[in-house]
Amino acid sequence: MREIQAKTLCAKVKELFLQANYRIGPDILSALHTASEKEHSPTGRAVLQQLIENDQIAANEKIAICQDTGISVLFIHLGQDVHLTNGNFNEAIQQGVKEAYQEGYLRKSIVTDPVFDRNNTGDNTPAVIHVDIVPGNQIEIEVSPKGFGSENMSALKMLTPADGEKGVRNFIMETVQKAGPNPCPPIVVGVGIGSTIEMAAKIAKKATMRKVGSRNFDPRYAKMEMELLQNINKLGIGPAGLGGNTTALAVNIEWLPAHIASLPVVVNICCHAARHAKGVI
Numbered sequence: 001m002r003e004i005q006a007k008t009l010c011a012k013v014k015e016l017f018l019q020a021n022y023r024i025g026p027d028i029l030s031a032l033h034t035a036s037e038k039e040h041s042p043t044g045r046a047v048l049q050q051l052i053e054n055d056q057i058a059a060n061e062k063i064a065i066c067q068d069t070g071i072s073v074l075f076i077h078l079g080q081d082v083h084l085t086n087g088n089f090n091e092a093i094q095q096g097v098k099e100a101y102q103e104g105y106l107r108k109s110i111v112t113d114p115v116f117d118r119n120n121t122g123d124n125t126p127a128v129i130h131v132d133i134v135p136g137n138q139i140e141i142e143v144s145p146k147g148f149g150s151e152n153m154s155a156l157k158m159l160t161p162a163d164g165e166k167g168v169r170n171f172i173m174e175t176v177q178k179a180g181p182n183p184c185p186p187i188v189v190g191v192g193i194g195s196t197i198e199m200a201a202k203i204a205k206k207a208t209m210r211k212v213g214s215r216n217f218d219p220r221y222a223k224m225e226m227e228l229l230q231n232i233n234k235l236g237i238g239p240a241g242l243g244g245n246t247t248a249l250a251v252n253i254e255w256l257p258a259h260i261a262s263l264p265v266v267v268n269i270c271c272h273a274a275r276h277a278k279g280v281i
Contacts, residue, residue, distance in 0.1 A: 002079075002137035004281055006087020009139065012281050013074070013096025016143045018104045020277040021069050023059040027212040028188075028249065028274050035186060035239075035246040044244025048186075051239075051272055062104075066273045069106040070145035072097045072127035075206060079136035090129065098123040109148075130202060142278040144209055150183035150271040154204075156197065159263040168193065168265055169228065175267040176232050176248070181241020184271035186249045188212065189232065192266040195256035204268035207252040209276045216253050225251045249274075 029052065036048035058065040074093060084092070101108055101124040110125065111118040134140075155175045159167045172191060179187075192204030215222040228251045238244025249272070258264070 001081050001083050003083050003085050004139065005085050006089070006092040008281060009084065009089070009092040010087075010096040010099070012139075012141060012279055013093050013143070014100040014103075016141060016277040016279050017072060017097060017100035017106075017145060018062075020143055020275040021064045021100075021104065021106055021145050022062055024055050024065060024273055024275055025211075025277075028272065029055060031212045031249040032186070032272065035249065039239070039244050039246050041238055041242070041244035043242045044239040044246055047239035047242060047244075048246065064104075064106055065275065066147060066271075067107060068147040068149060069101070069109065069124070070147045070275075071110060071151075072101075072124055073144045073146050073205065074127055074129050075142045075144075075209070076129065076131045077134045077138075077140040078131055079138045080133050081135075081137040082139055093129055094125045094127060097125050097127045106145075130206075139281045140278070141281070142209060142276060144205075144276040146205070147184075147271055147273065150187060150269045153179035153183040154266070154268045156201065156264070156266045158197070159265055161261065161263050163263060165224070167263070169224065171265055172228055172251070172267055173231060176269070177235055177237075179269055180237055183269045184273070185237055185241060186239055186246045186272050188270040188272075188274045189228070189248055189251045190268040190270060191251065191253040192264075192268070193253065193255040194258035194262075194264065197264055197266075199256055200264040200266040201268070203254040203256060204266040207254045208268055208270040208274060210250075210252040210254075212250040212274075214252070216255075218255075221253045221255065225253050 039045045190207030192200040232248045237247040
């Protein structure tokens with residue numbers, strides 16, 4: 001058994017959210033550079049170059065790369081041999097988020113009630129926390145400040161098994177085409193297939209955080225990812241929705257076993273500022 005203090009967890013969460021808000025990942029940055037070289041549209045190239053410059057300014061000046069600093073999402077692998085001391089696990093995480101957003105001068109975007117009061121909580125909590133218990137004595141944390149220009153363009157559809165691969169492909173394409181310029185393209189398209197509604201949504205969100213350029217371990221899904229990316233980039237939406245052949249940087253698909261009567265599909269769209277950071281305690 002390994003003891004980890006709650007304040008250590010709090011500090012790591014704070015560090016990761018500041019890191020994520022101040023700079024996009026190196027995989028995204030590399031993809032933007034590659035896209036700017038291949039973009040056919042002069043306007044599209046100019047937009048991509050501005051995004052790259054924006055990232056450099058945010059990193060150098062320690063300011064948010066986007067005004068929408070998102071809802072705080074965490075995926076945590078908690079080692080079963082970890083014992084947290086001097087505090088509560090969830091409270092330590094929420095405190096880390098609170099400190100990051102207050103001390104980092106990041107926009108607070110969470111409201112207490114979604115329908116009636118809609119009063120701002122003032123510290124961007126509560127965060128959304130997904131925890132998996134795994135072997136080991138470490139805590140692995142991956143965070144994402146998920147902006148809602150793109151989140152609002154996400155969609156769920158309960159397909160039937162008869163819809164099959166064609167139905168899945170059509171739904172993904174329809175969702176991206178309907179989103180148009182709203183999610184601030186170029187985008188990362190995360191797709192979750194199978195299991196239940198909530199699990200399909202969870203793995204779709206996790207898929208947006210997968211490294212750009214990586215492929216699903218199953219060659220059939222990997223082929224689908226590559227072909228969908230090509231077809232999405234033929235839609236002509238382009239950077240910032242101003243036209244071009246760079247609408248998406250990646251299509252990342254994750255899947256789980258499903259019920260014999262079901263084929264749930266969730267498309268979770270993430271903007272070019274696909275901000276995430278990962279750390280281990």
